[in-house]
Amino acid sequence: MKFVDEAKIKVQAGDGGRGMVSFRREKFVPFGGPDGGDGGDGGSVTLVADPGLNTLADFRYQRSFKARNGEPGGSRDCSGKGGENLEVAVPVGTVVYDVDTEETLGDLTAAGERLLVARGGKGGLGNQHFKSSTNRTPRKATPGYPGEKRELRLELKLLADVGLLGLPNAGKSTLISAVSAARPKVAEYPFTTLHPNLGVVYVGHHQSFVMADIPGLIEGAAEGAGLGIRFLKHLQRTRLLLHLVDIAPPDPQSDPVKDARSIVAELKKFSPELAKRERWLVLNKIDLLPPDEVEQRCREIVRRLRFKGPVFRISGATRDGTDALCRAVMARLDELRAAQPAEGEG
Numbered sequence: 001m002k003f004v005d006e007a008k009i010k011v012q013a014g015d016g017g018r019g020m021v022s023f024r025r026e027k028f029v030p031f032g033g034p035d036g037g038d039g040g041d042g043g044s045v046t047l048v049a050d051p052g053l054n055t056l057a058d059f060r061y062q063r064s065f066k067a068r069n070g071e072p073g074g075s076r077d078c079s080g081k082g083g084e085n086l087e088v089a090v091p092v093g094t095v096v097y098d099v100d101t102e103e104t105l106g107d108l109t110a111a112g113e114r115l116l117v118a119r120g121g122k123g124g125l126g127n128q129h130f131k132s133s134t135n136r137t138p139r140k141a142t143p144g145y146p147g148e149k150r151e152l153r154l155e156l157k158l159l160a161d162v163g164l165l166g167l168p169n170a171g172k173s174t175l176i177s178a179v180s181a182a183r184p185k186v187a188e189y190p191f192t193t194l195h196p197n198l199g200v201v202y203v204g205h206h207q208s209f210v211m212a213d214i215p216g217l218i219e220g221a222a223e224g225a226g227l228g229i230r231f232l233k234h235l236q237r238t239r240l241l242l243h244l245v246d247i248a249p250p251d252p253q254s255d256p257v258k259d260a261r262s263i264v265a266e267l268k269k270f271s272p273e274l275a276k277r278e279r280w281l282v283l284n285k286i287d288l289l290p291p292d293e294v295e296q297r298c299r300e301i302v303r304r305l306r307f308k309g310p311v312f313r314i315s316g317a318t319r320d321g322t323d324a325l326c327r328a329v330m331a332r333l334d335e336l337r338a339a340q341p342a343e344g345e346g
């Protein structure tokens with residue numbers, strides 16, 4: 001099970017400008033010395049870790065990056081202008097490999113961290129460097145060196161920001177399918193999901209978060225019932241948990257409140273720390289009941305659970321309420337990040 005996002009890009013640094021051959025031409029100075037300037041250095045390409053990004057998806061559209069060449073040297077000892085460097089923003093956590101050598105070039109783990117991936121070519125030397133006691137009129141200058149070129153493979157291990165918790169059939173996989181490009185299997189029997197799935201949820205243009213769908217939990221999971229609680233480890237680095245509760249379970253004997261409590265009990269057995277993580281209640285499948293009944297059941301569930309945190313009413317199937325939920329999650333994640341940056345964030 002691998003949660004990686006990958007992209008291949010080409011980077012090319014600028015070539016150095018060539019050196020100039022030129023001689024001083026001044027009134028009353030018949031034989032001016034050499035005054036050809038050096039060429040400018042080519043621009044380099046540097047990757048910069050940007051905490052505002054969390055996917056490599058943008059590299060599907062732009063795959064090649066080239067920095068500017070240096071300008072050639074001029075007369076009168078004028079050096080050519082250096083080519084501008086090019087910075088390419090990548091998400092924090094990106095590991096960079098050279099495609100040809102399979103060598104790891106670096107691992108951008110902290111916001112603002114930089115990695116030079118293609119060095120600009122040095123500019124050539126102007127003829128002023130070649131004068132000597134025996135050669136006062138050198139006609140020699142050197143061309144600039146070519147910039148480095150590389151093909152890179154970028155790899156990003158996705159870390160989930162938000163985890164979905166709930167009984168089997170609560171609708172976790174349906175929700176992640178509704179709000180992200182992840183397409184886990186959805187079915188009306190319990191334990192459809194056998195391994196975690198991650199999805200990137202886009203909110204607006206440049207914002208997104210990563211949601212993790214894990215297999216359903218049941219009472220006794222800590223003792224191995226159902227699929228057990230081992231998948232909870234995938235939620236350990238999340239900042240927020242969404243606890244999905246089916247408000248209209250098909251079995252009339254089942255009690256959503258009791259079920260919700262048992263999930264929290266299993267969570268505590270797995271990790272008291274994870275049990276203290278911020279957890280929102282997401283009452284799902286509201287499309288199955290008339291609005292007044294939804295209202296009444298939701299109120300009762302919240303009251304009996306004595307739940308104090310944010311409560312959302314949604315339908316993963318019709319997507320009713322899912323936008324509002326995702327926007328609220330994004331806003332909360334921004335707040336949490338600003339208050340306490342995770343390792344690797346600035």
Ligand SMILES: Nc1nc2c(ncn2[C@@H]2O[C@H](COP(=O)(O)OP(=O)(O)OP(=O)(O)O)[C@@H](O)[C@H]2O)c(=O)[nH]1
Pocket residue numbers: 166167168169170171172173174175185186187188189190191192193194214215216217284285286287288314315316317318
């Ligand atoms: N009417 C309705 N049905 C839903 C909704 N969400 C999920 N379902 C149905 O509920 C059943 C279970 O959905 P899943 O998304 O597979 O549930 P899950 O929580 O991922 O279940 P496990 O993977 O087994 O833990 C499927 O038959 C879904 O079609 C909803 O909002 N409304």
Ligand SMILES: [Mg+2]
Pocket residue numbers: 172173174184185186192193213214215216
């Ligand atoms: Mg599922």
